Amino acid sequence: MKIHIASDHAGYEMKNFLKYSLLDMGHTVTDYGPKESNPTDDYPDFIIPCAQAVVNDPGSFGIIVGGSGEGEQIVANKIDGVRAIEYYGKNLDIVSFGRDHNDANIIALGQRFMTNDEALEAVELFIETPFSNEERHIRRIEKVEKYEEQH
Numbered sequence: 001m002k003i004h005i006a007s008d009h010a011g012y013e014m015k016n017f018l019k020y021s022l023l024d025m026g027h028t029v030t031d032y033g034p035k036e037s038n039p040t041d042d043y044p045d046f047i048i049p050c051a052q053a054v055v056n057d058p059g060s061f062g063i064i065v066g067g068s069g070e071g072e073q074i075v076a077n078k079i080d081g082v083r084a085i086e087y088y089g090k091n092l093d094i095v096s097f098g099r100d101h102n103d104a105n106i107i108a109l110g111q112r113f114m115t116n117d118e119a120l121e122a123v124e125l126f127i128e129t130p131f132s133n134e135e136r137h138i139r140r141i142e143k144v145e146k147y148e149e150q151h
Helices: 009-024 042-054 068-077 095-102 117-128 137-151
Strands: 002-007 028-031 061-066 084-087 105-110
Touching: 002 009, 002 042, 009 028, 009 061, 009 105, 009 117, 028 061, 042 061, 042 068, 042 105, 061 117, 068 084, 084 095, 084 117, 095 105, 095 137, 105 117
Parallel strands: 002 028, 002 061, 061 105, 084 105
Antiparallel strands: none
């Protein structure tokens, strides 16, 4: 599986844990930064290129990590073709619904709200859960795509 990954300083440690875990599992991982933890960095500088790469690489997935994951999810969803969901921990149904119902292609995680192992469990579920291809879900995604094209 091809995976694009990025964070800000607040998600730096979890991003690196996930990157190396995924590489050990045999996935291809491209890291969009940061290359070091710098408390003055700005997450859009790393998240935007990562999200663009997911859109330009059909069938790939993105993982974005911050302190909460909220800003990261917001900026990723500004990129046409991105369907980013956020996971805080506790209920993995959110992850499977995001893939099964919405064909999400990016998962945003908050390092302050979960352990590395919990994040890895969510990421594994995210990349292993297929989109259902149910007509109602396809119809809804097509409406979003049409809106993106028109606006």
